[in-house]
Every structure is written in C-alpha cells, then in structure tokens.
Amino acid sequence: MVGLRRLIGGSAGTLLVGVLAGFVISSAVGVFIQDSGLFGASGESPIAHAYMLGYLQRDPNAIVGIRPNQSIAQRAAELQGADASRATASIQPLSLTYIGGGSVGSYSVHIYAVDLRNAQGVDQFFSFALTVAGGKVIRRE
Amino acid sequence: MATLALFAVGILGGVVLHAFLEKGPAENPFPALPKVDEPPAAHDFVAAVGAEDAQALSKMADISILTDLDAALQPIVDVRSTRFVGAVESEGRLLSAYVVTGKTAQGIDFVVGFVLRVANDQVVGVN
Numbered sequence: 001m002v003g004l005r006r007l008i009g010g011s012a013g014t015l016l017v018g019v020l021a022g023f024v025i026s027s028a029v030g031v032f033i034q035d036s037g038l039f040g041a042s043g044e045s046p047i048a049h050a051y052m053l054g055y056l057q058r059d060p061n062a063i064v065g066i067r068p069n070q071s072i073a074q075r076a077a078e079l080q081g082a083d084a085s086r087a088t089a090s091i092q093p094l095s096l097t098y099i100g101g102g103s104v105g106s107y108s109v110h111i112y113a114v115d116l117r118n119a120q121g122v123d124q125f126f127s128f129a130l131t132v133a134g135g136k137v138i139r140r141e
Numbered sequence: 142m143a144t145l146a147l148f149a150v151g152i153l154g155g156v157v158l159h160a161f162l163e164k165g166p167a168e169n170p171f172p173a174l175p176k177v178d179e180p181p182a183a184h185d186f187v188a189a190v191g192a193e194d195a196q197a198l199s200k201m202a203d204i205s206i207l208t209d210l211d212a213a214l215q216p217i218v219d220v221r222s223t224r225f226v227g228a229v230e231s232e233g234r235l236l237s238a239y240v241v242t243g244k245t246a247q248g249i250d251f252v253v254g255f256v257l258r259v260a261n262d263q264v265v266g267v268n
Contacts (some may be wrong), residue, residue, distance in 0.1 A: 014144050018151015019158065026159040047233075049169070057172065074151045096171040100226025104238035109254035111238040112175060113229045120248055127257055127268060129254035141255065141268050 010036045044098045048110035048130045051137045055128075056093045056114065092117040099127075107133045169221060174229040179266040183237035184225070187257070188242070190214075193222035209224035209267035213255035226254075235259040 044105045045068050056060035060078045094115040099109035131139035189197040190210070198207070214220070220243040228237040237257045245251050258266035 001265045010144075012144065012145045015151040015154070018148040018153075019155040020151075021148075022152035022155020022157075024155070025152070026156040055171070084264050087223050093171050094235055095174050095231070096169055097173040098169075099176075099229060099236070099256075100240070101254065102224060102226065103240070104242050104252040107252050107254050109240055110170065111226060111240075111254045111256060112213040113231075113236050113238075113256075115174070115231050123232070125231045125236065127236050127238065127256035129238075129268065141253075 043101055045101070045108060045110050045130075045132050047132050047135060048101075048112075048135060049098070051130060052096060052114075052128065054111055056116075058091075058094060063137075066135065093120070094123065107131060149184050174231060177228050177235070178229045179225045179228055180235055180237050180257075180262070182262050182264050183228070183235075183257045183259050186264045187223050187225070190220060193220055205262065206267055210255070213268050214241060214243075216245040217241060217251050217253055218246050219244040229241060233260070 019131070051063050054060065055127055060075070064075070078128050094117060095113070096115075098114040099111045099113055101108060103109070108131070110130045110132065113125070114128060115123060115125050129141040130137050132140075147195075186198070186201055189201065202210070220241055222242045224240045226238045226240055228235060230236075237256070237259055238254065240252060240254050241258070242250065242252050256268050257264050
C-alpha cells in the first residue's frame, strides 16, 4: 500500500514538473519567435504594443505595470490628465503603425508611427521609439 | 523509461496549457499605414551617422536637427551600426525609422531608435 502511494506520488510529481517545464519552454519560445520576427512574426514586443495602446486610449492604468515606477503624485496627475482628455475628446487617433525594431542583449527598441487629430482638428503625424528592458518600457522618445 | 514518458507527457500538457492560457497582445484597434521605400535623403543622412562622418553631417542638417539627433542617440557615444527598419507616409509627410547600436560612454552595448522626418527630399527633423 505504501509502495503504491509512493509510486503514484512520484508519478504525479514527474508529471507536474513536466507540465511546468512545458509551460516555461513554450512561453520562452513564443517570446523568442515574437521578438526575432521568425515565422512571419512582426518582431513587435507585446509590452511595447500594450504601451502604445494604453497611451493612445488614454488609459494610464493599462500601462502602469510596464513602465518605470512613478511617484504617487505623478500617477495622480497623469490620471487627472487622462480623465480630462477623455472628457473633452481632445485627441482622436487615426492610425498606429509598427514600423520595426531591433535589439542588443536585453535591450530592445520598437518604433511606431502615430497619426492623430488634435482638439483643433489638426492632423499630427509623429513617431515613438520605445526602449524595452526587463519587461518594462524604460525610455520613450 | 516510464518516468521519462510521463515527463514527456507533462511537457506536452504544459505546452497545451500555455497555448490555452496565453492569448497574446490585444489587436491594434487603429488602422496601420503601408510601408514605403527609404527616402534617399534619409539614407544619406544615416550613412553619415553610421560612418561617424561629422563633416558630411554638418552640411546636411542645421543645428536644431543636429541637437535633436544628439538627444535621440543618447546614451550612445560610439555608433557601431545603423539599420533602416521601415518608413511610412501620410499625406506627404514621411517618417523613416532606424535602429542604431553602439557603445555608451561606460563601454556598455546599447540600442536606440530614431526617426527622421523627410519633406521635399530633405531631412527636416529627428523624432
């Protein structure tokens, strides 16, 4: 009886370790393929993508976890600005284009073109270069 | 042998579980612009950056563009390579994007991206 229990326990443990290994491996392979642009992937970082969507949709809460830490006062001021911006619909995004990117070591850079219409109805066309490291956007140009 | 097979089954289960749970990034709700060829003026400008040819660069751009370029390249002080990654155009306004690798003042390998604004076959701005 004890032997059978030990056998089942050992088998469950082996299976569990295998599941964890499979999960981690497929996650790492997915990130590698996405970042390298293999198999038709754009090379766009999901972190940079989420950052740009959060920025254009004026949702600071969506990007709070993927940018450098800010003080409580900075976060409050940003939320206030986003609320005011949404209330007045001061900007209207017209397009968001991922142009491309590259990486060196743990640093990667991702470049976007943004077309938006401001409160005065004037179209603005400009770019963002986001530097990503350690799962966060550490720089925005 | 049975343990190894069980481990393999576990790995397969992990891969399936990951595929089920990982939904990937949200779709882009905004339209994307088509890519265009690299503008020749931007190509020449970046070639001078890559060659660290300050003489040529000084003849291609005014001081405000050079100041913006300096800011865009920070913290790289020693450019090792430049690569064109794409260009897009909207109503006659062209943006041409580049990735630059190099070393910082501390000798650390770094990568930065910058975008040249091009109009009338001239570089009119950086980022």
